[in-house]
Amino acid sequence: MKFGIVTFPGSNGDYDAYHAAADALGEPSVYLWHKTHDLQGSDVIVLPGGFSYGDYLRAGAIARFSPIMTEVLAHARRGAPVLAICNGFQIACEAGLLPGALMRNASLRFVSRVVNIRVENAGTMFTHEYYNGQVLAIPVAHGDGRYTADDDVIAKLDDDGRVAFRYCSSTGVVSEQNNINGSISNIAGIVSEGGNVLGLMPHPERAVDPLVAVPDGLGVFHSLLALAGA
Amino acid sequence: MTQVVSRPGDPVITPALVREHGLTESEYERVLTMLGRVPTFTELGIVSALWNEHCSYKHSRNVLKTLPTEGSQVIQGPGENAGVVGIGDGVAIAFKIESHNHPSAIEPYQGAATGAGGILRDVFTMGARPIAMLNSLRFGSLDNARNRYLFAGVVKGIGDYGNSVGVPTVAGEIVFDPAYNGNPLVNAMCVGILREDELIRAKAEGVGNPILCVGARTGRDGIHGASFASEDLSAASEAKRPRVQVGDPFTEKLLLEASLELIHSGHIVAIQDMGAAGLTSSSAEMAARGDVGVTIDTSRVPVRETGMTPYEILLSESQERMLVVALAGHENAVREILFKWDLAAEVIGEVIAEPVYRVTEGDRVVAEFPGSALVTECPRYDVPAEEGREAIELRERDVDAIAELREEEDPAWTLLKLLSAPTIASKRWAYQQYDSTIRTNTVIGPGGDAAVLRIRGTNRAISVKTDCNGRYVALDPRVGGRIAVAEAARNVACTGARPLAITNCLNFGNPTRPEIFFQFREAVAGIREACLGLDTPVTGGNVSFYNESPSGSVHPTPVIGMLGVIDSLEHITRSTFRTTGDTIVLLGDCTPEIGGSEYLATIHGTSAGAPPACDIRRERLVIEALLEAIRGGVIASAHDCSDGGIAVALAECVMANQDGMMGADVDLAEWDRLTTRALLFGEAQGRILVSTGDAPRVLQIADEIGVPARAIGTVMPMVSGLTLRTGARSFHVGTEALAAAYHEAIPHIMDTAPQSAALEQSEGVSV
Numbered sequence: 001m002k003f004g005i006v007t008f009p010g011s012n013g014d015y016d017a018y019h020a021a022a023d024a025l026g027e028p029s030v031y032l033w034h035k036t037h038d039l040q041g042s043d044v045i046v047l048p049g050g051f052s053y054g055d056y057l058r059a060g061a062i063a064r065f066s067p068i069m070t071e072v073l074a075h076a077r078r079g080a081p082v083l084a085i086c087n088g089f090q091i092a093c094e095a096g097l098l099p100g101a102l103m104r105n106a107s108l109r110f111v112s113r114v115v116n117i118r119v120e121n122a123g124t125m126f127t128h129e130y131y132n133g134q135v136l137a138i139p140v141a142h143g144d145g146r147y148t149a150d151d152d153v154i155a156k157l158d159d160d161g162r163v164a165f166r167y168c169s170s171t172g173v174v175s176e177q178n179n180i181n182g183s184i185s186n187i188a189g190i191v192s193e194g195g196n197v198l199g200l201m202p203h204p205e206r207a208v209d210p211l212v213a214v215p216d217g218l219g220v221f222h223s224l225l226a227l228a229g230a
Numbered sequence: 231m232t233q234v235v236s237r238p239g240d241p242v243i244t245p246a247l248v249r250e251h252g253l254t255e256s257e258y259e260r261v262l263t264m265l266g267r268v269p270t271f272t273e274l275g276i277v278s279a280l281w282n283e284h285c286s287y288k289h290s291r292n293v294l295k296t297l298p299t300e301g302s303q304v305i306q307g308p309g310e311n312a313g314v315v316g317i318g319d320g321v322a323i324a325f326k327i328e329s330h331n332h333p334s335a336i337e338p339y340q341g342a343a344t345g346a347g348g349i350l351r352d353v354f355t356m357g358a359r360p361i362a363m364l365n366s367l368r369f370g371s372l373d374n375a376r377n378r379y380l381f382a383g384v385v386k387g388i389g390d391y392g393n394s395v396g397v398p399t400v401a402g403e404i405v406f407d408p409a410y411n412g413n414p415l416v417n418a419m420c421v422g423i424l425r426e427d428e429l430i431r432a433k434a435e436g437v438g439n440p441i442l443c444v445g446a447r448t449g450r451d452g453i454h455g456a457s458f459a460s461e462d463l464s465a466a467s468e469a470k471r472p473r474v475q476v477g478d479p480f481t482e483k484l485l486l487e488a489s490l491e492l493i494h495s496g497h498i499v500a501i502q503d504m505g506a507a508g509l510t511s512s513s514a515e516m517a518a519r520g521d522v523g524v525t526i527d528t529s530r531v532p533v534r535e536t537g538m539t540p541y542e543i544l545l546s547e548s549q550e551r552m553l554v555v556a557l558a559g560h561e562n563a564v565r566e567i568l569f570k571w572d573l574a575a576e577v578i579g580e581v582i583a584e585p586v587y588r589v590t591e592g593d594r595v596v597a598e599f600p601g602s603a604l605v606t607e608c609p610r611y612d613v614p615a616e617e618g619r620e621a622i623e624l625r626e627r628d629v630d631a632i633a634e635l636r637e638e639e640d641p642a643w644t645l646l647k648l649l650s651a652p653t654i655a656s657k658r659w660a661y662q663q664y665d666s667t668i669r670t671n672t673v674i675g676p677g678g679d680a681a682v683l684r685i686r687g688t689n690r691a692i693s694v695k696t697d698c699n700g701r702y703v704a705l706d707p708r709v710g711g712r713i714a715v716a717e718a719a720r721n722v723a724c725t726g727a728r729p730l731a732i733t734n735c736l737n738f739g740n741p742t743r744p745e746i747f748f749q750f751r752e753a754v755a756g757i758r759e760a761c762l763g764l765d766t767p768v769t770g771g772n773v774s775f776y777n778e779s780p781s782g783s784v785h786p787t788p789v790i791g792m793l794g795v796i797d798s799l800e801h802i803t804r805s806t807f808r809t810t811g812d813t814i815v816l817l818g819d820c821t822p823e824i825g826g827s828e829y830l831a832t833i834h835g836t837s838a839g840a841p842p843a844c845d846i847r848r849e850r851l852v853i854e855a856l857l858e859a860i861r862g863g864v865i866a867s868a869h870d871c872s873d874g875g876i877a878v879a880l881a882e883c884v885m886a887n888q889d890g891m892m893g894a895d896v897d898l899a900e901w902d903r904l905t906t907r908a909l910l911f912g913e914a915q916g917r918i919l920v921s922t923g924d925a926p927r928v929l930q931i932a933d934e935i936g937v938p939a940r941a942i943g944t945v946m947p948m949v950s951g952l953t954l955r956t957g958a959r960s961f962h963v964g965t966e967a968l969a970a971a972y973h974e975a976i977p978h979i980m981d982t983a984p985q986s987a988a989l990e991q992s993e994g995v996s997v
Contacts, residue, residue, distance in 0.1 A: 009480070009483075009484055009571065009572060010394070010480050010483055010484070012394075012395070012396020012483065012668060013396070013668065015396075015669060016668065016669065016670050019670065020670075049668075050396060051393070051394040051396075051479070051480060051483070053480065054394065054478070054479065054480025054481075054483075055394070055480075056480065109386075109662075109663050110386075110389050110390070110393060110663045110664075110665070111662060111663070112393075112661075112662055112663065112664055112665045112666055112667065113662050139667045141393065141665040141666075141667060141668060143390075143393070203667070205670075206667050206668070206670050208670075209670060211673060211684060211799065212667070212670050212671065212672055212673055212684065213667070213670070
């Protein structure tokens with residue numbers, strides 16, 4: 001399964017996504033330069049973390065106009081997987097791949113730490129290697145991670161089982177106390193209506209190598225690999 | 231020589247104008263002799279930019295050259311943008327630390343951000359990929375709203391810049407002491423990785439090669455920033471706020487990628503950051519290193535605003551710019567690489583055979599200096615040094631005569647006080663604002679004794695740390711200088727690393743005062759002794775003088791940035807206790823010393839007494855014993871005893887890691903001849919606390935190497951808390967109480983003090 005990692009100017013999580021796919025999974029991986037129109041036959045597109053265009057104007061607001069986004073949107077329309085992490089999540093929302101928006105953290109401070117998230121739907125193509133209610137330890141590092149959408153959208157996300165992850169305690173309790181950035185309903189990650197775009201603020205690609213982290217992010221990648229194996 | 235012409239409208243050179251440019255009469259005489267005529271306004275600006283303390287090291291150079299800089303591990307010593315050492319397998323590490331104190335004192339957010347930006351550029355211009363940032367910060371007491379504002383602004387500035395560029399901030403230290411009121415210290419260190427054969431130097435070469443200005447456009451910001459950093463801070467400093475540069479981490483990230491691509495492309499021969507004193511300093515230094523002439527045409531420099539004079543263009547400290555010497559005929563290839571990253575590159579000059587440093591504006595020559603005289607003719611000063619009476623009196627004060635407070639009858643009270651003192655308390659409030667995990671190399675991040683980063687493609691890791699106890703240096707600069715190196719070495723050793731080399735950032739007051747120059751000279755002598763004894767040569771660094779506010783000089787603070795190498799990933803060791811039942815062993819010995827301690831500062835508000843003795847031979851042995859035991863696979867954890875003594879170190883071992891809190895039962899009755907406070911809170915050097923499943927082996931190794939060692943207790947489960955038996959005053963504290971004191975102190979201060987947030991808003995710091 002080939003992973004294509006988009007590099008926007010200011011992307012910096014592309015390196016980790018590349019190494020997660022290439023080293024931890026041993027899958028073919030390529031960097032995709034944002035000025036091109038070529039996905040190079042990638043099966044999975046990763047919109048990585050970082051500060052595309054410096055997050056100037058608004059996080060993700062400029063990157064959505066990069067040439068390669070035309071192809072990324074077409075890839076998503078075909079139902080192929082797009083993994084949108086952190087700044088990638090912000091770009092995906094700006095590009096209309098996912099509903100809602102990511103606002104400045106409620107604390108007004110950047111937050112970098114390992115957080116617990118609970119798997120809310122283990123039935124998506126990104127999460128079926130987990131089980132419902134499983135508690136993961138995954139690093140976050142963001143200043144604009146407060147997920148926001150209007151009530152109807154939130155209700156629909158809930159009804160359709162499209163909330164993939166919520167911030168929680170180490171025992172899986174979802175409460176305001178564990179809401180690290182003030183997201184509505186502790187939402188840490190959601191999938192698109194078609195289920196093939198996952199946007200999340202935590203960094204599963206930084207949690208694949210036991211030397212540097214609890215490898216709880218591997219499940220996302222293994223779930224995708226299982227698709228190819230099917 | 232060419233005819234040098236004054237520009238129409240340039241001010242006439244008067245003694246007042248010369249003084250305004252920070253040149254003394256004798257320095258101006260040197261300029262007249264060097265040129266054989268009166269300088270133009272542009273030339274005066276150039277000299278002022280290069281001969282200020284910040285750029286010229288005129289008061290420090292003769293002392294600095296006494297530092298050891300050689301060793302088989304050193305690939306590039308001082309004199310380049312950064313030092314480079316080999317760590318084996320053909321892998322090299324470039325690293326350097328630098329100050330941004332003055333800008334941060336008046337504009338904490340941008341001051342700290344551009345400090346981070348500058349040190350990043352110093353490292354990637356060596357051809358190295360930055361893999362980690364550290365910072366060493368000093369502020370006045372957090373009781374003061376201005377200090378809280380500075381602390382919050384500096385932390386946000388460091389975070390926003392490093393986070394955006396995508397380099398993890400992994401370690402450092404933060405100290406709060408009234409000595410830094412009005413003059414905080416902001417030192418940033420960057421660590422980069424390269425293959426030994428990828429090294430590039432900032433040396434102009436090849437007559438006819440074009441010189442290019444690369445990156446951001448040049449504006450009027452930061453003009454005379456370097457000379458501002460070469461004077462004392464005063465009430466008038468606030469007016470110099472416009473001299474503080476503004477950082478743009480997005481452009482930096484593009485420049486980083488473009489520069490590395492450029493270096494690997496083979497189209498260029500040299501590259502240098504335009505840092506302090508901008509284009510002037512970078513071009514003159516490159517020319518001097520290559521022993522060639524250069525000519526620069528300011529009319530070709532891409533500018534941000536119209537009507538900029540050569541003077542302004544030469545002295546601008548606009549950020550995110552590089553000076554590049556390309557191979558003749560490769561200009562377009564260079565431009566193409568820059569264009570890919572949406573950056574500009576313009577040819578602005580040329581390497582020439584004629585030995586001159588020449589600046590033109592179109593056809594008009596506006597400045598010309600013979601040879602590399604600008605750099606080599608710079609004055610050097612040996613100024614008088616004499617220890618200040620106040621320091622002698624403080625050191626000689628009998629601190630043992632200071633009566634205990636009534637509360638101290640319960641040592642638990644003292645311990646909890648110390649754990650919640652901001653200098654000792656957890657700095658998580660700050661480092662959670664730094665991305666410490668990006669690039670997924672961080673094995674041990676902020677909060678440990680030192681940070682550990684794995685080196686991909688090898689079985690090795692590196693360990694990095696900054697350290698300095700300014701109070702020790704103030705009380706005895708030579709001992710304090712020695713301890714700064716020894717403690718940094720001990721810290722990296724506690725992670726399993728062999729100390730390898732250092733970079734230093736020497737922060738002092740006004741060197742023309744004999745008592746300050748004495749501190750400087752003696753502290754450097756102490757660093758020298760320690761570096762020789764520990765085989766950790768100095769590979770570069772930075773001197774920051776004039777750290778004085780109207781209330782006086784800061785503590786002399788020679789910050790040491792230590793690099794160590796861990797030869798096998800299996801040897802990586804953490805600082806906190808891991809397994810119930812492990813034996814706790816103390817390597818090293820306890821002493822009656824309490825001088826200069828955090829205990830005296832926090833509990834008695836006193837900074838006095840002689841700092842603890844530091845015997846470098848013993849330091850080397852204790853490190854050797856620890857590393858031998860780690861290699862033998864018998865060490866579960868290792869933690870240095872420093873601020874707050876053995877009691878604080880033990881408390882940290884049980885509760886610093888909130889995901890794995892433990893308890894401990896420790897018996898220190900062996901040292902019952904010591905007073906309780908010296909035993910628990912004294913800061914005797916050369917001590918490391920380890921936990922082990924094989925105490926006999928650890929004791930045997932220590933004995934063979936000649937290090938005093940003793941089993942002092944047992945690791946317990948968290949519910950047991952911490953029990954300390956001292957004979958006369960045994961006590962017990964719950965782990966959670968220790969953790970609350972340690973982890974909540976700084977968040978409590980910062981989050982319940984609304985005035986600091988208000989200041990931030992009104993000052994427009996939030997970006």
